[in-house]
Amino acid sequence: MAPAIELTGITKRFPGVVANDNINLTVEKGEIHAICGENGAGKSTLMKILYGMQPPDEGTMKVHGDVVEFGSPTDAIDRGIGMVHQHFMLADQLTVLENVILGAEPTAAGGVIKFSEAEAHLARVAEDYGLTIDPDDMVETLEVGERQRVEIIKVLYRGAEILILDEPTAVLVPQEVEALFENMRELKEGGATIIFIDHKLDEVLEISDSITVLRHGKTVASMPNDGVTAHDLAELMVGSELPTPETAESTVTERVGLDISAVTVVDDDRRPVIENISLRIHEGEILGIAGVEGNGQSELVDAIIGTAAVTAGSISLQGLDITNLSVRKRREAGIGYVPEDRHHEGLMLDAPLWENAALGHQTQAPYGSRWLMNRSGMRSQTETIKDEFDVRTPNIDVSAHALSGGNQQKLIIGRELTADPSLLIAAHPTRGIDVGAQAAVWEQIRDARAAGLATLLISADLDELIGLSDSIVVMLRGRLVARLQPDEVTPRDLGAYMTGAATQETAEVH
Amino acid sequence: MRKFLFSLSAPVGAFVLTLVISSIALWAFGSNPFAAYGDMLGHASKLETQVDILNRATPLYISAVAAAIGFRMNLFNIGVEGQYLFAFLIAAQVGSLVSLPAVLHIPLIMIVAMATGAFYAGIAGVLKVTRGVNEVISTIMLNSIAVAGLIAWLQQRWQAEQEEFTSTTLGTNPIDESGLIPHINGIVEIFTREIGQGKELTGVLLVAICVGVAYHLLLTRMRFGFDLRASGLNPFAARAGGVPPKRMIVAAMVLSGAVAGLIGLVELSEKGKFPPNAIQGLGFAGIAVALLGRNHPGGMVFSALLFAFLDVSAGILQNTEAATKEIVNIMQGIVLLAAVVAYGISKRFQEREEARETAEALRAEQGVMA
Ligand SMILES: Nc1ncnc2c1ncn2[C@@H]1O[C@H](COP(=O)(O)OP(=O)(O)OP(=O)(O)O)[C@@H](O)[C@H]1O
Numbered sequence: 096m097a098p099a100i101e102l103t104g105i106t107k108r109f110p111g112v113v114a115n116d117n118i119n120l121t122v123e124k125g126e127i128h129a130i131c132g133e134n135g136a137g138k139s140t141l142m143k144i145l146y147g148m149q150p151p152d153e154g155t156m157k158v159h160g161d162v163v164e165f166g167s168p169t170d171a172i173d174r175g176i177g178m179v180h181q182h183f184m185l186a187d188q189l190t191v192l193e194n195v196i197l198g199a200e201p202t203a204a205g206g207v208i209k210f211s212e213a214e215a216h217l218a219r220v221a222e223d224y225g226l227t228i229d230p231d232d233m234v235e236t237l238e239v240g241e242r243q244r245v246e247i248i249k250v251l252y253r254g255a256e257i258l259i260l261d262e263p264t265a266v267l268v269p270q271e272v273e274a275l276f277e278n279m280r281e282l283k284e285g286g287a288t289i290i291f292i293d294h295k296l297d298e299v300l301e302i303s304d305s306i307t308v309l310r311h312g313k314t315v316a317s318m319p320n321d322g323v324t325a326h327d328l329a330e331l332m333v334g335s336e337l338p339t340p341e342t343a344e345s346t347v348t349e350r351v352g353l354d355i356s357a358v359t360v361v362d363d364d365r366r367p368v369i370e371n372i373s374l375r376i377h378e379g380e381i382l383g384i385a386g387v388e389g390n391g392q393s394e395l396v397d398a399i400i401g402t403a404a405v406t407a408g409s410i411s412l413q414g415l416d417i418t419n420l421s422v423r424k425r426r427e428a429g430i431g432y433v434p435e436d437r438h439h440e441g442l443m444l445d446a447p448l449w450e451n452a453a454l455g456h457q458t459q460a461p462y463g464s465r466w467l468m469n470r471s472g473m474r475s476q477t478e479t480i481k482d483e484f485d486v487r488t489p490n491i492d493v494s495a496h497a498l499s500g501g502n503q504q505k506l507i508i509g510r511e512l513t514a515d516p517s518l519l520i521a522a523h524p525t526r527g528i529d530v531g532a533q534a535a536v537w538e539q540i541r542d543a544r545a546a547g548l549a550t551l552l553i554s555a556d557l558d559e560l561i562g563l564s565d566s567i568v569v570m571l572r573g574r575l576v577a578r579l580q581p582d583e584v585t586p587r588d589l590g591a592y593m594t595g596a597a598t599q600e601t602a603e604v605h
Numbered sequence: 606m607r608k609f610l611f612s613l614s615a616p617v618g619a620f621v622l623t624l625v626i627s628s629i630a631l632w633a634f635g636s637n638p639f640a641a642y643g644d645m646l647g648h649a650s651k652l653e654t655q656v657d658i659l660n661r662a663t664p665l666y667i668s669a670v671a672a673a674i675g676f677r678m679n680l681f682n683i684g685v686e687g688q689y690l691f692a693f694l695i696a697a698q699v700g701s702l703v704s705l706p707a708v709l710h711i712p713l714i715m716i717v718a719m720a721t722g723a724f725y726a727g728i729a730g731v732l733k734v735t736r737g738v739n740e741v742i743s744t745i746m747l748n749s750i751a752v753a754g755l756i757a758w759l760q761q762r763w764q765a766e767q768e769e770f771t772s773t774t775l776g777t778n779p780i781d782e783s784g785l786i787p788h789i790n791g792i793v794e795i796f797t798r799e800i801g802q803g804k805e806l807t808g809v810l811l812v813a814i815c816v817g818v819a820y821h822l823l824l825t826r827m828r829f830g831f832d833l834r835a836s837g838l839n840p841f842a843a844r845a846g847g848v849p850p851k852r853m854i855v856a857a858m859v860l861s862g863a864v865a866g867l868i869g870l871v872e873l874s875e876k877g878k879f880p881p882n883a884i885q886g887l888g889f890a891g892i893a894v895a896l897l898g899r900n901h902p903g904g905m906v907f908s909a910l911l912f913a914f915l916d917v918s919a920g921i922l923q924n925t926e927a928a929t930k931e932i933v934n935i936m937q938g939i940v941l942l943a944a945v946v947a948y949g950i951s952k953r954f955q956e957r958e959e960a961r962e963t964a965e966a967l968r969a970e971q972g973v974m975a
Pocket residue numbers: 109110112113114132133134135136137138139140141487488496497498499500501502527529
């Protein structure tokens with residue numbers, strides 16, 4: 096039987112880089128095939144080529160033994176290939192059903208959408224693959240894991256038998272990852288072939304049947320998943336040991352960095368999204384916030400950086416009351432910010448790297464001042480960030496969208512840490528970063544902590560949260576429900592608190 | 606050098622495309638395209654026509670900069686039209702009420718014009734941030750209010766105050782000579798022969814050059830310009846990066862309006878008052894010029910000159926009967942479309958070329974290693 100996918104000699108060049116260099120990839124029918132590799136190795140590029148989003152410069156593609164050439168994703172979909180992108184592409188204001196059928200609506204004569212037929216089809220797909228979802232839910236009310244399920248159903252609805260998932264677990268908490276893997280196994284049972292990209296090696300080992308490792312745009316290994324260890328994989332990917340985030344001895348000082356007292360924030364309907372939250376982060380301390388996404392973490396962050404108005408309570412930074420200061424004043428006072436979604440709040444994708452590096456710090460040296468920008472300062476500082484944080488790019492004049500996901504993330508971390516902040520708000524700081532670079536980022540955060548940085552860490556990666564934090568609080572439905580010691584808690588316990596299965600008598604959070 | 610040639614490929618491509626399509630259009634209208642182009646170029650080669658072109662390009666360029674300031678942050682200030690006409694009227698009236706030496710009189714008129722434009726555009730900005738009114742809608746309405754309402758009404762009032770009025774005294778009261786920006790024939794004539802036919806090259810050209818330089822510095826050197834572009838590129842990232850979104854909207858509208866206020870200076874200096882039939886449409890033309898010039902200070906110089914050349918050619922085509930004068934409007938439309946297409950193609954081509962070079966460089970490197 097011909098393999099589901101057979102790529103031979105795929106080459107793709109971009110200005111200044113060869114993203115895919117003569118890549119061969121064979122994916123058997125009905126297997127789960129993982130693609131690993133450091134940031135910028137060319138994984139996403141290869142998948143976009145397979146999905147018809149970009150044409151290869153050289154090479155041939157075979158699907159079920161037939162040579163194919165895709166002009167657009169429509170051609171790929173016709174061949175039964177579907178892709179779920181790392182950044183979801185759902186319309187918030189539509190229901191699940193509407194999102195799923197968008198662009199593939201069954202219509203009666205006169206263009207009337209046959210909703211009942213669509214709904215029956217959706218139910219059949221969901222049933223076949225064991226994916227539960229209510230078709231009438233508004234997408235905006237869904238959790239990340241559920242949104243991802245909608246994306247997957249959307250792809251299956253179009254008849255895909257070969258699924259491409261680009262870093263599907265990056266945005267999920269462990270419970271959701273488990274659910275996703277369960278779904279993936281069912282899909283496999285149902286005869287589907289799955290190709291997925293992941294930076295977390297234990298996940299790769301758990302779910303995949305075969306693994307292909309890319310490095311500098313080349314295939315360095317392709318093997319069945321038996322007897323392979325995370326150690327081997329890390330070695331193949333980056334040629335280094337597997338890092339673990341472990342906090343060295345405590346550097347927590349007596350000086351209070353951030354002091355949040357009884358803060359409440361309400362949404363447009365005046366319902367509280369975070370309620371009566373009090374917490375302190377000392378200089379030299381990393382405070383981890385655990386919680387399933389959508390439980391008030393982003394609102395808390397917005398309140399601290401000043402993009403959401405505080406209804407009650409106060410916030411101060413090193414003794415300075417910042418409750419009513421503008422975002423700019425707060426950032427000038429020393430707040431560094433790594434946003435949860437790098438494309439949304441982090442980067443100007445169409446601007447060159449050296450302008451992106453200045454964003455958020457444009458009023459401060461070396462980037463600029465109150466009135467003027469300093470172009471040579473901007474450029475040289477960007478070079479520094481590029482070198483110190485290992486941002487892989489041909490030069491700093493390329494626009495941000497030309498960087499791979501992980502390198503975009505490194506640029507943001509670099510920009511925030513080199514600005515020497517007194518408080519760092521880091522939401523999923525290593526999201527999408529490869530194991531090698533992850534270790535470097537942890538090291539850099541630890542160095543800054545030793546120098547007195549107060550850090551608010553939000554992460555879906557519980558190992559990261561436990562390994563880096565000096566102390567952890569759990570957020571549930573807009574409140575702090577538990578305070579835990581990282582050296583006493585396991586990811587499993589933490590998960591129980593996050594979902595509300597376990598509770599603490601008093602969440603004394605000072 | 607290669608880079609430079611590449612950056613020229615799009616405009617040149619657009620130009621060729623325009624010529625081809627325009628020729629077809631001319632031919633379809635039953636005229637000989639070559640005769641028409643010949644007439645246009647022959648006409649434009651005359652010094653006096655060139656003065657006309659510059660006189661037309663000057664307000665077009667200022668108007669384009671005004672629109673571009675908004676476009677840079679995705680604000681569509683469609684109201685440049687109303688802003689400049691209203692500013693023109695107020696500046697002319699204020700200028701006619703005072704007598705001052707030129708060093709004070711001219712700046713006063715300019716400041717009044719800018720302030721009026723800024724104020725009028727600012728209304729749309731404030732409406733947007735306080736009431737969420739889309740600026741396209743509000744500026745369109747403000748245009749009608751200015752042109753059909755305010756200007757007509759004020760003009761009538763101020764005319765009624767004149768002792769007696771005949772057709773020559775229509776419009777606002779004449780401004781003293783000291784308030785008018787003098788023509789700059791003298792400067793040009795250093796390099797050329799004497800300018801004939803009583804043509805005068807507007808001194809506002811120098812103002813337009815200053816506006817262009819200031820716009821360039823704003824975008825590349827000033828923090829405000831950085832914030833402006835950041836807001837246009839990604840408003841959410843800009844906000845998280847400390848750029849106050851509401852204040853930026855108002856500031857950008859005000860700045861755009863202030864520049865718009867300068868458009869009327871050309872006609873004001875030429876006629877010495879706000880005439881009853883003041884030139885309209887410069888605001889809308891400026892939007893097209895900004896689009897063609899891609900909001901770039903240098904690009905808009907070329908597009909303003911091109912539009913002015915086409916405008917001025919309308920007359921000669923009419924005179925020689927080589928073609929109907931409406932053809933120039935068609936050509937202005939064609940050049941806009943052609944530019945969009947050409948820029949798209951050139952961008953792809955450029956990326957492919959760079960990728961090929963990289964591959965070659967890499968191959969050479971590997972050859973050395975092997
Ligand atoms: N549109 C583009 N223009 C220019 N260069 C690009 C473009 N897309 C990708 N690249 C470059 O191609 C290389 C491979 O990028 P790709 O996104 O495939 O990496 P990746 O393996 O998915 O990395 P990550 O794990 O960080 O997501 C990178 O060096 C990147 O800079």
